[in-house]
Amino acid sequence: MTARWLVLENGEVFKGKAIGCDQLNSGEVVFNTSMTGYQEMMSDPSYCGQILTLTYPLVGNYGINRDDFESITPYISGLIVKKASVHPSHFRCRFTLHEWLKANNIPGLMGIDTRKLTRMIRERGTMKGAFCSSIDQIDEKVTRLQEQAFQTNQVAKVSTRTRYVTPASGKRIVLIDYGAKKGIIKDLNAHGFEVIVVPYNISSDEVLSLSPDGVMLSNGPGDPEDIPEAVETVRNLLGQVPLFGICLGHQLLALAGGAETEKMRFGHRGGNHPVKDLRTGKVAITSQNHGYTVNPASVEQTDLEITHINVNDRSVEGLRHTVVPAFSVQYHPEASPGPEDAKDLFIEFRNMVDKNQTPASKKEGIVHA
Numbered sequence: 001m002t003a004r005w006l007v008l009e010n011g012e013v014f015k016g017k018a019i020g021c022d023q024l025n026s027g028e029v030v031f032n033t034s035m036t037g038y039q040e041m042m043s044d045p046s047y048c049g050q051i052l053t054l055t056y057p058l059v060g061n062y063g064i065n066r067d068d069f070e071s072i073t074p075y076i077s078g079l080i081v082k083k084a085s086v087h088p089s090h091f092r093c094r095f096t097l098h099e100w101l102k103a104n105n106i107p108g109l110m111g112i113d114t115r116k117l118t119r120m121i122r123e124r125g126t127m128k129g130a131f132c133s134s135i136d137q138i139d140e141k142v143t144r145l146q147e148q149a150f151q152t153n154q155v156a157k158v159s160t161r162t163r164y165v166t167p168a169s170g171k172r173i174v175l176i177d178y179g180a181k182k183g184i185i186k187d188l189n190a191h192g193f194e195v196i197v198v199p200y201n202i203s204s205d206e207v208l209s210l211s212p213d214g215v216m217l218s219n220g221p222g223d224p225e226d227i228p229e230a231v232e233t234v235r236n237l238l239g240q241v242p243l244f245g246i247c248l249g250h251q252l253l254a255l256a257g258g259a260e261t262e263k264m265r266f267g268h269r270g271g272n273h274p275v276k277d278l279r280t281g282k283v284a285i286t287s288q289n290h291g292y293t294v295n296p297a298s299v300e301q302t303d304l305e306i307t308h309i310n311v312n313d314r315s316v317e318g319l320r321h322t323v324v325p326a327f328s329v330q331y332h333p334e335a336s337p338g339p340e341d342a343k344d345l346f347i348e349f350r351n352m353v354d355k356n357q358t359p360a361s362k363k364e365g366i367v368h369a
C-alpha cells in the first residue's frame with residue numbers, strides 16, 4: 001500500500017496508508033464518534049467540504065450496501081480511519097470501503113492514530129487539513145492551508161436543482177433541500193406525508209404556490225449565514241404554514257426569528273449526545289452532526305423559546321416559536337445512523353400540521369414535478 005500523509009494547518013503531520021482515490025484533497029478535518037453507520041455518515045451531504053475522521057477503530061467491516069446511502073452523491077472531501085476492513089462480511093455488502101471510496105473519487109487515509117488526531121481537534125478546534133503523497137510536499141501544503149479559508153457556500157452544491165415528489169396519501173410537506181438526508185424524507189413518508197423536495201433558493205411565494213400543509217427545513221452543510229436568501233424565505237414563511245427545522249434548518253429558523261448563530265470549536269458529531277427537553281425534563285440520546293450552534297443569549301429578545309439543551313455543554317438543541325407554529329432541533333430525529341429516541345418529533349410535526357388552519361392548508365393543488 002502507498003504511503004499518504006495528512007497535514008494540518010498547525011503543521012502537525014500524520015503518516016498512514018492511502019485508501020480510496022489518488023486525488024489529494026483538502027478540507028476541514030472533523031471527527032465523528034459513532035460506533036456504526038459509516039455509510040450513512042460518508043453520504044450525508046452536511047459533511048460537504050470536510051475530511052471526516054471516524055474514531056471507531058475498525059471501519060468497513062460490513063461493507064457498503066445499496067440501501068443505506070443518505071444521498072446519491074457523497075460530498076465528503078476525504079475519510080480518515082484507524083483500520084479499513086479488507087474482507088467485509090454482510091449479506092447486503094456490495095463493495096469494500098476502499099472500492100467505494102475509489103469509485104466515488106474520495107481519497108482516504110488509514111493507519112494513523114485517530115485518537116491523537118481527535119484529541120488535537122478537541123484542544124485546538126477543527127482545522128484545515130490536506131492529504132500529501134510525499135514528505136517533500138508538506139511545508140508547501142502547510143503554507144497553502146494557512147492561506148486558504150474554509151470552504152463556503154456548500155449548500156448550492158448539494159441542494160437539488162429540480163423539484164421532485166416522493167408520494168404518499170396524506171398531507172403535503174414541502175421540504176426545502178439544503179442538503180437533505182434521505183432519512184428525513186423517508187420518515188416524513190412513513191408518517192403519511194407526501195413530500196415535495198424543492199431547491200434551497202426557492203422563494204416563499206413559490207413554496208406557498210405548492211399549497212403545503214407544512215414545510216420541512218432540512219439539514220445541510222456549512223455556515224447558515226452563507227445563505228441569507230434562505231433565511232429570507234423562512235422569515236416570510238413564518239406564520240403562513242407550520243415549519244419544522246432539522247440541524248441547518250434549525251439554524252435557519254433561528255436566524256429568521258432574529259437570533260444568531262456561531263461556529264463551535266469542534267462541534268458535535270456522534271451517536272450518543274444527550275439532549276434534555278426543558279418542558280418535560282426527559283433526556284433523549286441523539287445523533288448529531290453540526291459545527292455551528294445558536295447563541296442562547298441572542299434568543300432572549302426574539303419570539304423564539306429554547307426548548308432543548310445539550311446535557312454535556314448546555315448548548316441550544318431545540319427552539320419553538322411562541323407565536324406561530326414552528327419548531328426546530330439541532331440534532332437528527334431521523335437518526336440515520338444513530339439512536340431513535342427522538343423519532344416522536346415527526347409525530348409532533350404531524351400534530352402541528354393537523355391542528356393548523358392556515359389558508360395554505362385549505363388549498364388544493366396538483367403538482368407537476
Ligand SMILES: NC(=O)CC[C@H](N)C(=O)O
Pocket residue numbers: 046218219220221222223224246247248249289290291292293
Ligand atoms: N447536519 C447539519 O445540518 C449541519 C448544520 C451546519 N452545517 C453545521 O455544521 O452546524
